[in-house]
Amino acid sequence: MDMDKVFKALASPARRRLLDSLRVRSGQTLAQLCARHDMTRQAVTQHLERLEEANLVATVRRGREKLHYLNPVPIHEISERWISKYERQRLDALRRLKKKLEGEEHG
Amino acid sequence: MDKPEFVYVTYISTTPEKVWKALVDPPTTAQYWQHENVSDWRPGSKWEHRRSEEAGKVVLVGKVVESDPPRRLVLTWAEPADAAREETHSRVTFEIEPIGDVVRLTVTHDRLEPGSKMLESIREGWPKVLSSLKSFLETGRPLPKLW
Numbered sequence: 001m002d003m004d005k006v007f008k009a010l011a012s013p014a015r016r017r018l019l020d021s022l023r024v025r026s027g028q029t030l031a032q033l034c035a036r037h038d039m040t041r042q043a044v045t046q047h048l049e050r051l052e053e054a055n056l057v058a059t060v061r062r063g064r065e066k067l068h069y070l071n072p073v074p075i076h077e078i079s080e081r082w083i084s085k086y087e088r089q090r091l092d093a094l095r096r097l098k099k100k101l102e103g104e105e106h107g
Numbered sequence: 108m109d110k111p112e113f114v115y116v117t118y119i120s121t122t123p124e125k126v127w128k129a130l131v132d133p134p135t136t137a138q139y140w141q142h143e144n145v146s147d148w149r150p151g152s153k154w155e156h157r158r159s160e161e162a163g164k165v166v167l168v169g170k171v172v173e174s175d176p177p178r179r180l181v182l183t184w185a186e187p188a189d190a191a192r193e194e195t196h197s198r199v200t201f202e203i204e205p206i207g208d209v210v211r212l213t214v215t216h217d218r219l220e221p222g223s224k225m226l227e228s229i230r231e232g233w234p235k236v237l238s239s240l241k242s243f244l245e246t247g248r249p250l251p252k253l254w
Contacts, residue, residue, distance in 0.1 A: 026112060058114040058213065069114035076234035077241070085251050 002054075006074045009054035014039060015047045019056060022070040029065050113230065115214045117237045121244040123203045126210050127177035129240055130201055133157075139239040139249035142166070148174050154182055169196055178203050184216070186225065197225060212237070 009015055014037075021036055022028060030048070034041050048068060051057040058071040083091065119126060129135050133143035137159040146154030148171055156167035168190045169183035183196040197220075202213040214233060219226045239250040 026114075055116055055118065058116040060114055060215070071114065071116050072234045073115055073117045073237050076238050080238055080242075080250055 003074075003078065005050075005054040006056065006078065009050050009056055012047065012050075014043070015051055018044070018047055018051065019070055022057065022068055026069050027060070027067040029067060033068065112219045112226070113216045113233065115216075115233045115237055117212050117241050118206070118209045119212060119241045119244050120209050123177040123205055123210055125244055126203045126212055126240075127180075129244060130180060131176075139243035140236055141253060146171055148176075148180075150174055172198070184225075195220070197229075212240075 017037060018033060021033060025032075028036075030041070030044065033048070034044050037044060039047075048057060052059060055074050056071055058069045060067045060069065129139070131144060131146070131148050133145050136142060136144045141159050143157045143159055143163070144154060145157060146152050148154070150171050150173060152171045154169055154171055155165045157163040157165050165187050167184060168187050169185055170193075171180075171182060173179060173181035180201040182199050182201075183193070184199045185192075185196040189195050196218070197216060198218045200213075200215040200217075202211075202215075204211045204213075214237065216229050216233065219229070235250070235253045239253055243249040
């Protein structure tokens with residue numbers, strides 16, 4: 001999988017919000033995603049295409065509907081590339097501290 | 108609920124036969140998963156997921172629902188304590204599709220109980236297992252110990 005595509009897909013706040021939405025509710029249709037985001041149907045469709053090309057979104061057909069799922073595997077591969085297992089525990093502790101002091105952040 | 112709960116996809120530069128072997132051959136699963144998947148892989152048979160260490164402690168059990176090598180494997184998936192309560196078992200579908208010179212492996216895990224421990228552990232587990240499988244098949248080296 002092309003890592004450039006993953007980073008380019010993640011560079012857009014709108015696409016990150018679509019991934020956030022799929023993390024909370026997996027298996028949404030295009031219509032459901034449009035209803036939850038202040039974007040045109042065309043914009044959501046294009047963002048989903050970019051996310052699917054980057055393998056960040058997986059889709060399943062159910063009859064006439066196409067359901068969308070967050071696929072975290074490429075993000076895990078990125079984290080494996082730069083973070084070792086032993087660093088991970090300390091990074092988790094740092095993240096918990098930051099979260100406690102600042103509250104949950106979005107971006 | 109008929110919708111799959113989680114769908115994981117990874118593209119691996121290998122053959123469908125090697126992906127299949129990596130799912131069903133205990134010495135191979137041990138190398139990248141640190142667990143062995145043990146069964147005769149016939150529909151209706153039981154399967155077990157055993158730790159490679161700790162004397163092969165059984166941590167997951169289930170039945171083989173469909174087995175179509177090297178394309179499609181469907182298993183039920185449960186904790187050993189729930190083995191007899193088949194109506195509570197979750198379900199895992201592996202689909203192996205060649206696309207050009209790579210293989211697309213799709214893992215769908217559904218019929219999960221909302222809020223269950225199983226749901227939390229598979230969300231953490233599948234990305235690790237699939238990244239390690241990809242690394243193992245492409246480079247011969249799995250990721251460092253997953254658990």
